[in-house]
Every structure is written in structure tokens, then in C-alpha cells.
């Protein structure tokens with residue numbers, strides 16, 4: 001099986017991006033895996049710290065492994081936004097096959113120190129595991145937010161700092177602030193494509209660029225971002241919304257239904273369709 005770094009490099013070469021989708025239960029995981037199988041696409045499965053707490057580290061590892069074996073697809077389980085060195089290490093120790101350490105709220109020096117500690121810990125145990133570091137603050141949460149979120153130029157990631165951060169920490173994936181936010185806000189996001197290009201230009205070539213906050217970004221901007229060098233896109237809110245809307249609709253229309261697999265069937269379909277739509281967009285299908 002190819003490593004995540006090889007798969008990301010291949011995606012970049014072919015002007016595509018690998019999709020990263022968040023889960024907090026088995027139905028979401030199954031829906032994403034079915035979408036990946038239908039399009040024969042590699043995928044990353046992410047769990048934030050909250051999602052991990054609900055799902056269980058060991059359970060996530062065991063279930064993703066079972067789908068990997070059954071479907072024969074490259075699937076990478078990622079502890080999305082680990083906000084401490086300890087939580088990143090704990091996920092790796094439990095068997096996650098990718099790591100995301102996000103110390104972007106700390107100072108540049110502290111972020112670098114903690115990120116490097118995680119990289120050293122992981123690489124000394126398994127050099128093939130891809131580690132993501134983050135520099136630049138992303139506002140918002142993975143939900144529909146009623147307020148508008150404006151991003152100031154000074155909040156975007158500085159390209160020289162991005163390159164220094166990547167070189168000194170030894171990360172494999174870099175995520176930054178390029179006008180992206182988490183969740184869906186009242187105003188349409190506007191990615192700074194020139195900033196993405198500027199960072200891509202001076203980042204070490206073997207470091208893949210990640211776009212967080214993939215929900216709510218118009219398709220045209222996603223395509224531009226991929227062309228500018230983004231090789232990995234994270235989506236959470238849009239699949240959460242598809243899930244919740246399908247569930248509410250089914251329960252409203254079928255108030256007597258109590259069989260879980262009947263209730264969840266249309267929910268799974270809605271999530272699968274949303275993930276397929278994103279995978280097609282990311283890979284120009």
C-alpha cells in the first residue's frame with residue numbers, strides 16, 4: 001500500500017486533492033467508505049478531540065481497519081486538530097495512521113517546539129506516518145453560524161514563517177490560514193489564492209498543503225485552490241448538515257418507525273451522496 005505522503009504527492013501532480021472527512025459514528029464512516037469505494041478514491045477519516053472522545057480511539061482504529069481490509073482502499077485515520085502533544089501521541093499510540101498536531105493558538109516558538117516534539121516522537125517509531133502541523137488562526141466551528149465572519153489580511157499565514165515552520169519541525173503536511181474558516185458562516189468565504197500560491201512556492205517540495213474548513217467554499221474557489229497547490233481538503237460541516245437534515249426529515253415523515261437501520265438508511269445515503277459530490281469536485285471527475 002502507498003503511504004499517505006505518496007498519495008498526496010500523486011494528487012498534487014494530477015491537479016487533484018485527497019478528501020478528509022470527519023466522523024463521530026459508524027454510519028458516517030460507512031457512508032464515507034461507500035463513497036470512496038464507488039469512486040475508487042483514497043480518503044482520510046478524521047476525528048477531532050470531541051469526536052474521538054465520543055467514538056473511542058480503539059473503536060475508531062478497529063473500525064477503519066475493518067473497512068480498509070474489506071474494501072482494499074487506501075484509508076488513513078487522522079486525529080484531527082490535536083490541541084496538545086499528549087493527545088496527538090495518544091492517537092498515534094492507539095494505532096491512528098496519520099497525525100495532526102494543531103498548536104496554532106500558541107506563539108510561533110511554542111507551536112514549533114510542540115509540533116517538532118510530536119514529529120520526533122512519531123518518526124522515531126514509524127517514519128512512514130504523515131504528520132500535519134498548523135500555523136495561522138482559523139475562526140469558526142464546524143456548524144452553521146448565523147453571523148458573518150470577516151478575515152483580516154494580518155490573520156493570514158505569512159509565507160516565510162510557513163516555510164521556516166515546515167523546515168524546522170519536519171512536518172509532512174502544512175495547514176494554514178488563507179481566508180478559510182471552520183463551518184458555514186452568513187457570508188461567503190473568499191480564499192486568498194495568491195497567498196496559497198506564495199506559501200506553496202516556498203514550502204519544502206515534499207510538504208503537502210492542506211485546506212481546512214472545506215465546507216461552504218464555492219466549487220470554483222476549491223478548484224482554484226487545488227490549482228494553486230492544495231493537495232488535501234477537510235470537510236466536516238457539510239456532511240454533518242446532510243446527516244442531520246436527512247435524519248430530521250425521516251423522523252418527521254415516519255414518526256412510528258423505531259428500527260435503527262431503517263431510520264439510518266436515508267441518512268447514510270445523504271452523507272454518501274455529499275461525500276461523492278466532494279470527491280468528484282476534488283478530483284475533477
Ligand code: 13P
Pocket residue numbers: 022046080081141142143181182183184211212213214215234235236237238
Ligand atoms: P468544515 O467544518 O468547515 O468543513 O471544516 C472541517 C475541518 O477543517 C476539519 O478539520
